[in-house]
Amino acid sequence: MERVEIKSLFCQAQAYAGKQITVGGWVKTIRNSKALGFIELTDGSSFKNLQVVFDDGRIDNFKEITKLNVGAALVVTGEVVLTPEAKQPLEIHADQIEVEGASSPDYPLQKKRHSLEYLRSIAHLRPRTNTFAAVFRVRSVAAYAIHKFFNERGFVYAHTPIITGSDCEGAGEMFRVTTLDMDNPPRTEDGKVDCSKDFFGKATSLTVSGQLEAECMAMAFSKVYTFGPTFRAENSNTPRHAAEFWMIEPEIAFADLDDDMALARDMIKFVLQYVLEQCPDEMQFFNNFYDKGLLERLENIIRSDFAHVTYTEAVELLEKEKDKFEYPVYWGCDLQTEHERYLTEQVFQKPVFVTDYPKEIKAFYMRMNDDNKTVAAVDLLVPGIGEIIGGSQREERLDRLTARMAELGLKEEDYSWYLDLRRYGGTKHAGFGLGFDRLVMYITGISNIRDVLPFPRTVGTAEY
Amino acid sequence: MERVEIKSLFCQAQAYAGKQITVGGWVKTIRNSKALGFIELTDGSSFKNLQVVFDDGRIDNFKEITKLNVGAALVVTGEVVLTPEAKQPLEIHADQIEVEGASSPDYPLQKKRHSLEYLRSIAHLRPRTNTFAAVFRVRSVAAYAIHKFFNERGFVYAHTPIITGSDCEGAGEMFRVTTLDMDNPPRTEDGKVDCSKDFFGKATSLTVSGQLEAECMAMAFSKVYTFGPTFRAENSNTPRHAAEFWMIEPEIAFADLDDDMALARDMIKFVLQYVLEQCPDEMQFFNNFYDKGLLERLENIIRSDFAHVTYTEAVELLEKEKDKFEYPVYWGCDLQTEHERYLTEQVFQKPVFVTDYPKEIKAFYMRMNDDNKTVAAVDLLVPGIGEIIGGSQREERLDRLTARMAELGLKEEDYSWYLDLRRYGGTKHAGFGLGFDRLVMYITGISNIRDVLPFPRTVGTAEY
Numbered sequence: 001m002e003r004v005e006i007k008s009l010f011c012q013a014q015a016y017a018g019k020q021i022t023v024g025g026w027v028k029t030i031r032n033s034k035a036l037g038f039i040e041l042t043d044g045s046s047f048k049n050l051q052v053v054f055d056d057g058r059i060d061n062f063k064e065i066t067k068l069n070v071g072a073a074l075v076v077t078g079e080v081v082l083t084p085e086a087k088q089p090l091e092i093h094a095d096q097i098e099v100e101g102a103s104s105p106d107y108p109l110q111k112k113r114h115s116l117e118y119l120r121s122i123a124h125l126r127p128r129t130n131t132f133a134a135v136f137r138v139r140s141v142a143a144y145a146i147h148k149f150f151n152e153r154g155f156v157y158a159h160t161p162i163i164t165g166s167d168c169e170g171a172g173e174m175f176r177v178t179t180l181d182m183d184n185p186p187r188t189e190d191g192k193v194d195c196s197k198d199f200f201g202k203a204t205s206l207t208v209s210g211q212l213e214a215e216c217m218a219m220a221f222s223k224v225y226t227f228g229p230t231f232r233a234e235n236s237n238t239p240r241h242a243a244e245f246w247m248i249e250p251e252i253a254f255a256d257l258d259d260d261m262a263l264a265r266d267m268i269k270f271v272l273q274y275v276l277e278q279c280p281d282e283m284q285f286f287n288n289f290y291d292k293g294l295l296e297r298l299e300n301i302i303r304s305d306f307a308h309v310t311y312t313e314a315v316e317l318l319e320k321e322k323d324k325f326e327y328p329v330y331w332g333c334d335l336q337t338e339h340e341r342y343l344t345e346q347v348f349q350k351p352v353f354v355t356d357y358p359k360e361i362k363a364f365y366m367r368m369n370d371d372n373k374t375v376a377a378v379d380l381l382v383p384g385i386g387e388i389i390g391g392s393q394r395e396e397r398l399d400r401l402t403a404r405m406a407e408l409g410l411k412e413e414d415y416s417w418y419l420d421l422r423r424y425g426g427t428k429h430a431g432f433g434l435g436f437d438r439l440v441m442y443i444t445g446i447s448n449i450r451d452v453l454p455f456p457r458t459v460g461t462a463e464y
Numbered sequence: 465m466e467r468v469e470i471k472s473l474f475c476q477a478q479a480y481a482g483k484q485i486t487v488g489g490w491v492k493t494i495r496n497s498k499a500l501g502f503i504e505l506t507d508g509s510s511f512k513n514l515q516v517v518f519d520d521g522r523i524d525n526f527k528e529i530t531k532l533n534v535g536a537a538l539v540v541t542g543e544v545v546l547t548p549e550a551k552q553p554l555e556i557h558a559d560q561i562e563v564e565g566a567s568s569p570d571y572p573l574q575k576k577r578h579s580l581e582y583l584r585s586i587a588h589l590r591p592r593t594n595t596f597a598a599v600f601r602v603r604s605v606a607a608y609a610i611h612k613f614f615n616e617r618g619f620v621y622a623h624t625p626i627i628t629g630s631d632c633e634g635a636g637e638m639f640r641v642t643t644l645d646m647d648n649p650p651r652t653e654d655g656k657v658d659c660s661k662d663f664f665g666k667a668t669s670l671t672v673s674g675q676l677e678a679e680c681m682a683m684a685f686s687k688v689y690t691f692g693p694t695f696r697a698e699n700s701n702t703p704r705h706a707a708e709f710w711m712i713e714p715e716i717a718f719a720d721l722d723d724d725m726a727l728a729r730d731m732i733k734f735v736l737q738y739v740l741e742q743c744p745d746e747m748q749f750f751n752n753f754y755d756k757g758l759l760e761r762l763e764n765i766i767r768s769d770f771a772h773v774t775y776t777e778a779v780e781l782l783e784k785e786k787d788k789f790e791y792p793v794y795w796g797c798d799l800q801t802e803h804e805r806y807l808t809e810q811v812f813q814k815p816v817f818v819t820d821y822p823k824e825i826k827a828f829y830m831r832m833n834d835d836n837k838t839v840a841a842v843d844l845l846v847p848g849i850g851e852i853i854g855g856s857q858r859e860e861r862l863d864r865l866t867a868r869m870a871e872l873g874l875k876e877e878d879y880s881w882y883l884d885l886r887r888y889g890g891t892k893h894a895g896f897g898l899g900f901d902r903l904v905m906y907i908t909g910i911s912n913i914r915d916v917l918p919f920p921r922t923v924g925t926a927e928y
Binding site: 003005007024025026027043044045071072073075100101102103104107108123124125127128132133136137139140143144147151154155156157158159160161162163164165166173175176177178179180182183185191192193199200201202204206212213216217219220221222223228229231233243244246253254396417418420421422423424425426427428453454455457459460461462463464 | 467469471488489490491507508509535536537539564565566567568571572586587588589591592596597600601603604607608611615618619620621622623624625626627628629630637639640641642643644646647649655656657663664665666668670676677680681683684685686687692693695697707708710717718860881882884885886887888889890891892917918919921923924925926927928
């Protein structure tokens with residue numbers, strides 16, 4: 001008999017009432033008395049489990065089933081019985097239970113609460129827990145929401161390169177990619193590794209951003225976005241940093257910083273709204289067990305405006321409370337997470353755009369403001385996380401851009417293709433980068449990035 | 465005035481008739497007589513260009529505009545005039561033309577036909593040509609179709625890791641990822657590079673497949689898929705191989721090889737249908753200029769069944785024509801592209817599934833058939849390309865799997881987490897990998913993978 005998904009059963013309970021059906025899934029709990037037993041079964045399609053009632057006489061392997069361990073995979077055929085008084089709309093009275101794959105008493109996921117730290121050590125099994133079933137479903141739905149948002153607005157999705165011969169931001173620690181024999185690499189006459197013998201004929205790294213390439217695409221399509229993995233080889237052992245993470249980078253032509261902020265705000269609201277609609281059970285679970293104020297906070301964000309201050313105003317606000325912070329606050333400082341969180345959590349109590357940062361702490365490609373001190377940069381800060389988006393209007397004026405590059409010691413020949421975008425039909429344009437994993441943390445209330453990535457890569461850890 | 469997209473104008477011509485509007489875009493062609501000029505303008509939202517009519521007296525910078533070069537960026541305000549007799553439904557009579565960014569006579573994309581080889585050398589500008597505007601739009605729409613297909617069917621999208629400490633397929637040449645100083649790496653006592661000092665505390669590489677990790681997720685959600693970049697460090701300088709390419713890997717639980725083939729077929733048909741609906745102008749362009757039979761072939765595929773032969777039957781068919789091939793054909797041989805293309809183009813003239821390959825030429829995790837000689841593998845071959853999908857039913861029987869691993873010299877301890885999936889509630893399951901770039905080649909009729917990737921990475925080439 002064709003297998004029915006548990007989610008379909010729950011969604012169309014009336015239609016299935018009294019019918020004989022087959023489901024497949026895994027045992028979450030099992031208990032029994034002498035002649036009657038109950039199994040909570042999940043197939044991952046629904047956050048809620050299906051109750052399977054099995055009874056001696058009705059199935060012919062009652063004994064075998066009572067000996068099953070949590071985690072076993074079953075294929076159950078039986079009758080759908082509506083249960084209007086129970087929490088779940090229906091249950092299955094089994095006529096046949098086939099053991100597809102047994103489990104054993106040493107199954108690491110017993111019916112008890114495991115710590116998130118312990119579960120990280122069994123990342124191959126943790127999607128089977130309630131927490132990770134909810135996290136990875138929400139992650140998937142949020143990713144779809146991103147694609148849907150941009151697709152509905154006519155953006156072109158661009159696959160920018162992962163392996164790169166150029167260092168986009170002129171900064172950031174990068175992973176080297178090579179096929180050379182590291183024990184005995186070919187060397188040039190002066191004893192250095194001979195990169196011309198490497199796979200690509202030169203030294204290459206993993207990308208830290210697809211922005212510069214996305215700009216090329218935006219000068220053809222006007223509206224593009226990337227959504228792919230990016231990498232930082234930073235030795236940051238914090239709950240917010242992973243060495244490999246997914247980033248979304250839209251880039252829009254004929255657009256300034258205001259357009260950029262409007263796009264970021266609309267995107268965030270769209271994704272939150274979509275996840276709340278599509279994952280009500282998962283989101284209720286996070287609200288109950290991880291963050292009591294979560295749903296209220298997210299709903300508030302969808303309804304409310306985002307705040308906006310300039311960097312200069314933000315520093316003034318922070319200086320009033322400078323005794324509260326570990327790191328000093330002064331005009332010109334890079335804002336630390338403690339500063340960012342204070343602004344968004346204490347001062348504004350909602351997401352806040354901070355714009356117009358000192359040029360010294362921002363990248364070379366950001367558009368110089370008329371004060372010649374600040375650039376048209378924007379960060380979006382959100383409660384519980386701090387910075388979730390960093391963006392800017394790009395410097396479209398060739399002379400300004402090359403002057404800034406010279407100040408910073410960047411060579412024009414390394415960026416000739418990037419400068420071409422200003423030589424041939426350059427336009428005002430802007431974009432931003434959204435750390436997708438941080439967005440998932442923000443939506444779920446999960447506080448460690450290791451718990452929103454299926455198989456996290458952090459300093460010292462690359463299991464699986 | 466708020467900018468209107470050219471696509472919106474074309475879609476709602478009647479609504480805009482007679483209205484004053486503003487558009488932004490790039491000059492594709494420009495010509496003029498003494499007092500009247502015509503510009504073909506694109507903003508990338510539509511494959512079709514917008515005609516802008518400008519006339520001395522009506523605009524106050526007529527001279528300046530006549531001197532513009534192809535590629536210049538303009539913001540044009542003017543009146544929408546319907547043109548029922550022309551190819552395009554409307555044109556703009558300009559009242560104001562603002563030069564947003566000039567271009568120059570050395571602009572590499574002049575109004576003439578450039579070779580694809582030449583355009584590869586200016587990959588940062590080529591999205592502005594008709595061919596690449598069409599290719600990258602179709603690529604984007606096809607990617608969305610993939611997400612839409614799986615999302616509508618309840619699949620969870622899983623971000624499997626890019627940097628990996630394990631070699632999934634026990635084969636395949638991989639790129640090494642490191643933060644060690646390659647000139648002077650730390651060494652162990654025996655003179656080898658000390659990988660314990662590397663970023664992750666061990667040697668790591670770029671993934672060749674997310675399948676094994678996707679299997680972990682499938683044992684929780686039943687239906688999952690990946691869509692991300694994968695890497696092969698093969699020195700293959702062919703039109704079909706890139707070192708970095710995007711792959712889709714669905715994995716389904718409680719499913720066998722027939723379910724796997726049905727999923728692959730439904731997915732391919734869905735994507736083709738969606739692209740034909742969403743990109744009629746682009747697809748007509750490919751049909752006109754790259755592959756005269758393209759539309760007919762794709763429409764035929766949507767309507768028709770896919771063929772299915774076993775490997776053994778395929779070899780028999782090929783042996784009848786063995787003089788036609790460069791590489792020998794015999795039972796046990798790995799099918800070459802020439803064999804694959806002969807089967808799908810000559811014998812069946814449509815996509816064909818080939819199943820049940822000799823175990824010797826397939827990966828360790830594929831399910832052993834009862835003959836103990838072949839495994840439940842499947843390749844989908846399509847005309848013009850050859851293999852586009854490779855999949856299998858996975859070996860869910862722990863004893864069979866470990867026996868096969870032992871035969872191949874694979875160590876159990878390196879795969880303990882993978883074996884856990886068979887120890888705890890293992891199920892029948894299957895999946896496949898679809899090379900996304902090859903799918904885009906197939907859909908567009910573009911015959912070199914370098915022309916469907918925005919910034920291709922191949923041996924010796926990692927520009928941008």
